[in-house]
Amino acid sequence: MTAASIDAGAVADEPVDRSLALRGLRKEYVRGTPVLRDVSLTFAGRGLTAIIGPSGTGKSTLIRCVNRLVEPTAGQILFLGQDLARLRGAALRAARRRIGMVFQEYNLVERLSAIENVLCGRLGYVAPWRAWLRRFPREDVDGAFDLLEAVGLADRATQRADALSGGQRQRIGIARALMQQPDLLLADEPTSSLDPKTSVEIMELMVELAGKRDIPVIVNIHNVELAKRFAQRIVGMTGGDVVFDGAPGDLREEHLKQIYGGEAWL
Ligand SMILES: Nc1ncnc2c1ncn2[C@@H]1O[C@H](COP(=O)(O)OP(=O)(O)OP(=O)(O)O)[C@@H](O)[C@H]1O
Ligand SMILES: [Mg+2]
Secondary structure, three states, X not given: OOOOOOOOOOEOOEOXXXXXXXXXXXXXXXXXXXXXXXXXXXXXXXXXXXXXXXXXXXXXXXXXHHOOOOOOOEEXXXXXXXXXXXXXXXXXXXXXXXEEEEEOOOOOOOOOEHHHHHHHHHOOOOOHHHHHOOOOOHHHHHHHHHHHHHOOOHHHOOOEHHHOOHHHHHHHHHHHHHHOOOOEEEEEOOOOOOOHHHHHHHHHHHHHHHHHHOOEEEEXXXXXXXXXHHOOEEEEEEOOEEEEEEOHHHOOHHHHHHHHOOOOOO
């Protein structure tokens, strides 16, 4: 069985509702100074949503609240029948396993090989002693190879992460996230450290692999052109508020002025 074909949470003839609903999501790092101002958004259970907005506007905070890397101050995060904002301990760990995350700076373990980094996506699933001894079940190793192949890096399996290029690292980052068999994929500026061509390839890969798994993807991205090219929906944020929410074709210059402020840069 390949990683892509395993779907522990799903019954074959009963599709999973993977929609995500944020209700009044608020974050204050400093009391009384909201960085997210009661954001309410519903994300469909499939397709890619791009979140755009100027630096410091709360995009990373928003997606980090979803997987609880950041503690929300108030509001609900409804996903797979649970309020993620309320989860603690084992329930939180279980929910986190189902949320894949792709980072701008890849967050790989440098001294581990490509395949071991991909297998890190299974850490939430296997017994700690197996992970400690790096003895992953055969089907996990097979699944990791399948994913390496899917991201075009089968021939780099044993190469250390620190010997890979940025684009290759991000491919590993995507493979690792998918190795979790996630029900949701979050990506925080996955292409910001990459050249334009590699950026397109990475976006294509995320769309393709998430499409195969039929899961929703939420991507924070600074490149508006890439957002328009790959997203079904664009959410524009400014100062912790959503100021645009619509199809890429509806995003006009006036919206960009509102999102980013001013027009000299346009
Ligand atoms: N751990 C933290 N403690 C205090 N303030 C924080 C913390 N993390 C972020 N902030 C502040 O919250 C605001 C939003 O930050 P966030 O990283 O979510 O913005 P962003 O939209 O992702 O920006 P960028 O486009 O630069 O990545 C910023 O003013 C930032 O300084
Ligand atoms: Mg950010």
